[in-house]
Amino acid sequence: MDAVLEIAGLQKTYRSRKGVRRALDGFDMVVEAGQVHGFLGPNGSGKTTTLRTLLGLIRANGGRMSILGQEVPRHLPAVAGQVGAIVESPQFFGNFTAWDTLSLLADAGGVRRVRVEEVLELVGLRDRAKDRVRTYSLGMKQRLAVASALLKEPRLLILDEPANGLDPGGIREMRTLMRTLSESGMTVVLSSHILGEIQLICDSVTIISAGRRVAAGSVAEVLATHTSSSVKVRLEPGIDLLGAAEILRTAGAQVELGTDFFTVGNAGNPAQITRILAERQIYVSELTPVAADLESVFLELTGTAPVDGQNRQVDQVSAGWGQ
Amino acid sequence: MSLYRAETRRLVKRRFTKLFAIGALLILAAVVVGVFLTNQKVGPDQIAVATAKAQADYRQSVASTEQMKTDCQAAQGTAKASQFPPNCEIIAPSESDFQAEWYMPATFGLKDNLPDMITTFAAVLALAAFVIGASFVGAEWSSGGMMNLLLWRPRRLQVLSTKLAALLVGVTGLTVVTAALWTAAFWGVAKTRGNTIGMTSGVWQSFGLMELRALVLVLVAGALGFGLASLGRHTAMALGVAIGVIVVFQFGVAAVLAVAQVKFPELYLAPFWVIAWMSKEYTAQDYNACNLDGTGTCQPDTLTITWQMAGSALAIILVLVVGAAMWTMRKRDIT
Ligand SMILES: Nc1ncnc2c1ncn2[C@@H]1O[C@H](COP(=O)(O)OP(=O)(O)OP(=O)(O)O)[C@@H](O)[C@H]1O
Numbered sequence: 001m002d003a004v005l006e007i008a009g010l011q012k013t014y015r016s017r018k019g020v021r022r023a024l025d026g027f028d029m030v031v032e033a034g035q036v037h038g039f040l041g042p043n044g045s046g047k048t049t050t051l052r053t054l055l056g057l058i059r060a061n062g063g064r065m066s067i068l069g070q071e072v073p074r075h076l077p078a079v080a081g082q083v084g085a086i087v088e089s090p091q092f093f094g095n096f097t098a099w100d101t102l103s104l105l106a107d108a109g110g111v112r113r114v115r116v117e118e119v120l121e122l123v124g125l126r127d128r129a130k131d132r133v134r135t136y137s138l139g140m141k142q143r144l145a146v147a148s149a150l151l152k153e154p155r156l157l158i159l160d161e162p163a164n165g166l167d168p169g170g171i172r173e174m175r176t177l178m179r180t181l182s183e184s185g186m187t188v189v190l191s192s193h194i195l196g197e198i199q200l201i202c203d204s205v206t207i208i209s210a211g212r213r214v215a216a217g218s219v220a221e222v223l224a225t226h227t228s229s230s231v232k233v234r235l236e237p238g239i240d241l242l243g244a245a246e247i248l249r250t251a252g253a254q255v256e257l258g259t260d261f262f263t264v265g266n267a268g269n270p271a272q273i274t275r276i277l278a279e280r281q282i283y284v285s286e287l288t289p290v291a292a293d294l295e296s297v298f299l300e301l302t303g304t305a306p307v308d309g310q311n312r313q314v315d316q317v318s319a320g321w322g323q
Numbered sequence: 324m325s326l327y328r329a330e331t332r333r334l335v336k337r338r339f340t341k342l343f344a345i346g347a348l349l350i351l352a353a354v355v356v357g358v359f360l361t362n363q364k365v366g367p368d369q370i371a372v373a374t375a376k377a378q379a380d381y382r383q384s385v386a387s388t389e390q391m392k393t394d395c396q397a398a399q400g401t402a403k404a405s406q407f408p409p410n411c412e413i414i415a416p417s418e419s420d421f422q423a424e425w426y427m428p429a430t431f432g433l434k435d436n437l438p439d440m441i442t443t444f445a446a447v448l449a450l451a452a453f454v455i456g457a458s459f460v461g462a463e464w465s466s467g468g469m470m471n472l473l474l475w476r477p478r479r480l481q482v483l484s485t486k487l488a489a490l491l492v493g494v495t496g497l498t499v500v501t502a503a504l505w506t507a508a509f510w511g512v513a514k515t516r517g518n519t520i521g522m523t524s525g526v527w528q529s530f531g532l533m534e535l536r537a538l539v540l541v542l543v544a545g546a547l548g549f550g551l552a553s554l555g556r557h558t559a560m561a562l563g564v565a566i567g568v569i570v571v572f573q574f575g576v577a578a579v580l581a582v583a584q585v586k587f588p589e590l591y592l593a594p595f596w597v598i599a600w601m602s603k604e605y606t607a608q609d610y611n612a613c614n615l616d617g618t619g620t621c622q623p624d625t626l627t628i629t630w631q632m633a634g635s636a637l638a639i640i641l642v643l644v645v646g647a648a649m650w651t652m653r654k655r656d657i658t
């Protein structure tokens with residue numbers, strides 16, 4: 001399979017009067033053709049920055065990128081016609097109707113006008129197409145944005161949080177739309193915070209944290225390599241569960257008590273648990289890795305799991321315990 | 324080409340464009356109506372009335388001078404004599420002091436009055452072009468439409484210059500059509516409420532050139548509005564700069580120059596440069612200076628702003644602003 005999208009060592013530093021901010025710090029990403037690829041990361045980790053850089057809206061400070069085998073931004077004009085994109089809930093000129101907006105884009109890009117009707121139908125805006133965009137709800141604007149990205153029948157579709165503001169029905173429609181599009185041969189890159197959704201529709205994912213890639217691969221692979229993050233611990237009968245949990249907590253573990261067991265959330269190295277407990281003459285009778293879902297893997301990899309009694313600030317990442 | 328067509332369509336579709344274009348046309352229409360109503364045709368009847376009035380005034384003046392002379396002579400030797408000139412030397416009015424043409428009603432002579440009208444036309448349309456140009460690109464920036472467009476057409480300079488081209492062609496169309504109507508309207512006014520005496524082909528030609536200069540002025544104003552709004556990525560930026568220039572620069576500088584008694588304050592004020600551009604030259608005068616001429620009267624120092632000077636100034640400002648807009652378009656991140 002060919003890589004439709006390749007990013008290597010991407011660097012971006014924002015400079016302002018307040019100082020410099022390193023948004024991307026050697027970020028890598030590969031998306032194979034025909035996949036639905038999830039692009040995940042906490043707030044402020046650099047997803048939108050990556051997509052903007054890729055689409056030529058901002059200039060990278062270093063690194064290489066290519067789309068459909070063409071190096072960008074140098075050959076961007078050549079490939080732009082094959083890349084449909086929305087970047088972070090795009091805004092439209094409020095006094096134009098959806099139809100005006102799309103037909104102007106179609107004219108500018110040399111796309112047939114009938115396509116406008118088609119995409120409006122596709123995103124469910126057909127009957128509101130002659131209303132001014134100013135009068136649209138958040139979800140309707142988002143649908144219009146998706147319509148604008150689909151307008152040029154792209155080979156690569158890049159959607160930055162397309163589900164933002166969509167109703168449950170809309171989210172499900174979006175899911176089927178992604179599937180249909182990818183079955184028709186389109187490659188889709190999707191950034192989202194709704195991880196259940198990503199797990200359902202994505203073939204592969206890239207997880208970014210603080211401007212670097214922390215995981216990549218098919219969803220199954222990513223889940224498999226990180227199932228050990230959380231373990232279920234059972235002790236010999238009659239042992240004080242509460243006391244043992246306290247001991248582990250003081251050592252920094254995130255312990256959650258069950259009825260006759262407890263789980264340790266951030267156990268990158270489960271051997272630590274047995275060692276610490278054994279030192280106190282407490283012996284473990286069962287230690288099973290908990291099958292992780294994408295959400296817990298994400299929280300562990302990005303170090304953004306909420307900690308009791310703390311308000312995590314954006315840009316703040318805690319190292320996993322026991323790693 | 325498809326981009327150019329799309330941008331033209333966008334320009335024409337915008338309510339702001341329509342609003343200001345129609346507003347400018349209404350103002351111009353109001354000027355035509357006003358001029359029409361305040362002028363009237365001068366025929367033999369009006370000449371006769373004016374001549375009669377002039378002669379009546381002349382006779383009245385002669386009579387009152389005579390009266391004064393008699394009063395003066397009667398007062399000689401009394402205390403009242405000091406109220407009169409010595410020796411009762413009162414100059415009798417001459418008939419040439421009461422010319423019939425000064426008693427004529429206002430009439431619209433095309434040759435004399437059209438230049439002012441063309442300048443008015445240029446000013447109104449230039450203002451409209453500035454605002455339309457600023458909002459055309461400013462709203463695109465602030466609404467995020469520019470970013471969407473760049474996802475379709477990544478060549479930034481091409482996008483911005485196509486937009487500018489669409490604007491300038493649109494403004495040219497509007498100006499040329501309106502200028503033709505404007506000239507025709509005042510030709511009509513002259514026919515019905517004045518005269519077209521002295522309209523040789525040379526005069527027509529010079530009016531044509533003046534309208535051409537008006538077109539250039541309007542285009543420069545449009546491009547400046549466009550450039551400033553694109554620099555600031557907001558319509559308000561261009562309008563802010565314009566208001567700032569008018570308030571701070573023109574009024575403020577005018578006051579400072581007056582206090583500092585600068586020799587030719589007009590040199591620092593934009594309107595005079597515009598007048599120079601439109602009327603081919605503007606002569607600033609300094610009445611504090613006295614240059615004796617042959618007849619022994621004082622002549623002020625003068626300084627002439629020629630249309631070439633004004634044209635160069637316009638060109639320099641244009642190149643600076645549009646150049647800066649293009650440069651930042653190329654360089655700056657779009658977020
Ligand atoms: N125009 C800008 N100027 C300065 N810093 C910026 C700018 N845009 C983004 N940043 C910074 O770059 C970092 C990455 O931002 P980015 O928008 O890429 O995050 P994100 O992953 O899209 O987050 P979210 O999930 O909230 O959309 C953040 O720390 C942000 O503050």
Ligand SMILES: [Mg+2]
Pocket residue numbers: 047048049088160
């Ligand atoms: Mg984002």
